Amino acid sequence: MKLTEAEMRMVFQIESTNQNAALNEIYMTWRYAPNQAVKETAESLLDKLRSLSDQECMDLICKVQAEYRLPEKARTIGEMLAEARQQSGAQKLSGHDIMALERFDPATRHMIVFDVLTHDSPVGWKGEKMRLFLTDAGYSKALENQEKGHIKIRSHAKVLSGDLHYDHKDRER
Structure with a gap:
């Protein structure tokens, strides 16, 4: 075209x-x-x-x-x-954009970057790499889904007033 x-x-x-x-x-x-x-x-x-x-x-x-x-x-x-x-050369991620409004919600406490591993995953499609901003309850569900093998969390950051505080120096964004 x-x-x-x-x-x-x-x-x-x-x-x-x-x-x-x-x-x-x-x-x-x-x-x-x-x-x-x-x-x-x-x-x-x-x-x-x-x-x-x-x-x-x-x-x-x-x-x-x-x-x-x-x-x-x-x-x-x-x-x-x-x-x-x-x-x-950064890969585009599905889910929330890095500057999404969810990031600045006062209830948001976590940002995760993860791979979707199964077709049964409650979020995303198998093979996708995603970013989500989550509340404490949402993060707990993400950890449960990782234990079930639906997703693999690659990176986690705590979110405080929209600021990201990564857990490790070798972070993925």
Whole structure:
């Protein structure tokens, strides 16, 4: 599929990890676009991506995000974050974004990064790597699911007022 420069620039910034979420992200860009050119780019991109299967759509997004280079210096926060993620080679995680609102909820006490090991897992799909911000009760359930073999917790951080305090120096984010 052939994408224009503006479409590639928009795809480069997508944070989502599945087609529906990516389409919603582009739709929100279209809805709140500051000018007509951005609206037209988003509309054209929506038309192209809707015709693809979930796997084809995510393969295209991953390919653009791995190979695309901004023609000039990053202009937006989204472009700067996308560029930093590309340069670091960091894997996108399913679940909560690192700056998700859940992180700043006063009841949130834990952040975990984990692998989903089984199809029976109550959260995620087998093979996914996820990040979640949890209350104490949610963290207890995560530990139970790890004991049952559904997930493998790779990293844990205590959360205090949105600040992350990792358990180990060799942390995954």
